[in-house]
Amino acid sequence: MLKKCAKSILLGLLITSFAAQAKMIEDIAGNKIEITDDVQHIADLWNANNQIVLLLGGMDKVVATTNYIQRNPWFAEVYPRIKNIKALGSGRDLQTEELIVVKPDVVIVPSPMMVNEVNRAGLKGVLAIFNDFDGLKKTVRLTADIIGDNAPQIAESYIQELEQNIAFVAERIQHLTESEKPIALHITGRESLTTIDGGKTIIGDWIRKAGGRNAFPEIDNATDVGLEEIIKANPDVITIGGDSAAQAIAKIKQNPVWQSISAVKNNRVYANPKGVFMWDRYSAEEALQVLWAAQIFHPDLFKDVDMIAKTQAFYQKYYAYNLSKENAQQILKGLLPLK
Secondary structure (H helix, E strand, O other): OHHHHHHHHHHHHHHHHHHHOEEEEEOOOOOEEEEEOOOOOEEEOOHHHHHHHHHOOOHHHEEEEOHHHHHOHHHHHHOHHHHHOEEOOOOOOOOHHHHHHOOOOEEEEOOHHHHHHHHHOOOOEEEOOOOOHHHHHHHHHHHHHHHOOOHHHHHHHHHHHHHHHHHHHHHHHOOOOHHHOOEEEEEOOOOOOOEEEOOOOHHHHHHHHOOOEEOOOOOOOOEEOOHHHHHHHOOOEEEEOOOOHHHHHHHHHHOHHHHHOHHHHOOOEEEOOEOOOEOOOOOOOHHHHHHHHHHHHOOOOOOOOOHHHHHHHHHHHHHOOOOOHHHHHHHHOOOOOOO
């Protein structure tokens, strides 16, 4: 009888111990995934989400990243260890055999197809992707749940700051009529100058929140619309993302076909800021993007906003990085770090 009792107690302790070592998370698609309660090894194979992990203080747990992040000069400037982390693909593919070797507790990926592939390899795949600010907040909280430690507290502090920035802009522009909001065109920054991001994207969300009207409200990500359509839309402001925005601006200004467009005539063509990740898409630095966009859309209403100081404060608070004034200016112009 005593032996049976002892066995029952031991079994109960083992079950309790197992329960304490595991937790259930829910990814962006609503999939429930059981992971270890003490995640120590993360493979983050979504380019943008690496920046969220960094912001939440979890980058030391990352054992696999992407080629894009490893080559990002700003990421290496803020977090030099990124150069020594295994880079596995572009963020749109999987190198399953190499992924297994690094033994991740969790693999964060941006597509359901990649989740399935990760799961078939016997690993824990987690979907993280978003198209608006609500999705950004959900992704930040999901990533914080994975990291553990004090990441959830950092996540809530960040989300509060994001919401405060959005509310600040909303209060300043609340008196504007629709006709007083500029028509904004966002060019992705890819090779084609006519590949744009429309209203059904995170870009569309920050354009609306910053007091603009998307030139193509019914279009999704990275869609080629043709130059004739852009001329017809006649945007008041053009923003250009990606790594080659400066070159794209030069091409636009040199091409006489673009000269009839209001934004070009009035010199309102801007390189989108780009730091640890591009501010325009899928980045927690969207908290700064909405302020920057509001200022270029409505310079008179936001002339008191010091974007250099805001950027420096953000990098100090979330990355513990002392960003110089000169390098803050580089980020705001979409340029590489000054050495």
